[in-house]
Amino acid sequence: MSTDPTWPEAYDRLVLPEVDSTMLEASRRLPGLTRPLWILAERQTAGRGRRGRVWTDPAGNFAATLVMRLSDPPARLALRSFTAALALHEALTALTGLDTAFALKWPNDVLLNGGKLSGILLESPGAGVLSLGIGVNLRASPQPDPAAAFAPVNLRSETGLTLSAARLLDHLGPAFSRWETRLATYGFAPVRAAFLARATRLGEPIIARTVTEETQGVFDTIDDTGALVLRTPQGRRAIPAADIFFP
Secondary structure, three states: OOOOOOOOOOOEEEEEOOEOOHHHHHHHOHHHOOOOEEEEEOOEOOOEOHHHOEOOOOOOOEEEEEEEEOOOOHHHHOOHHHHHHHHHHHHHHHHHOOHHHEEEEOOOEEEEOOEEOEEEEEEOOOOOEEEEEEEEOOOOOOOOOOOOOOOEOOHHHHHOOOOOHHHHHHHHHHHHHHHHHHHHHHOHHHHHHHHHHHEOOOOOEEEEEOOOOEEEEEEEEEOOOOOEEEEEOOEEEEEOOOEEEOO
16 A cells, blocks of 8 residues: 655646536636646546447546646647556556556556456547546446446455545546656657556457457557557558457
8 A cells, every 4th residue: 555645736636526527627627727637526427438438437436637738749649548547557556556456458448357447538629738537446337338348347346445536636646747757758668668568468369449440460569659559460550549359
């Protein structure tokens, strides 16, 4: 277990008892935004995941958005998918002491004992603005989706540990600040290496599905743009975005 770290001075935080969506709240607060802002909701009534999917958010789970102004081009903004996943992995392992129980699924899911514990959503609600929505199943799991690659799990049922959303943010905020500094200082290479060291199914067969096609191959690496690289019978294939499944 870990003591709570110091909150980074460059970041603000806001805790709301209830909100429709932390991503929507982030957009509403854009006109007055001068510094990166974490928005944590104790209850979220209209959360959503990737591609407009509903994100179920039972009481006691973690629902937050980090909104920040950045001058990076869109391709570099998207690399925060990896820094957010690494920061969440770091925060969870520090709070639980269960380093080997957690793994990362490309591009940004955190798995616990092989089940999906969290989801991360990136959006750009305006030029030079990035919103990172993060949901973590701390106390309850949503109903399983038959089309999903992984069954949902929650921290309490898998580990017996009860963790509050506020305490997770106490660790997640500083961890993200550290990874953001590494990205800004050293580029994507150390972020990529750290993600690969924690990646699930590296070197194993996986299936990458997009809206238009399905590609099966061996998970070889992640390239310097963050794209998934598969070894296929037709050669190496870089895939910038897809849903991942196991054969």
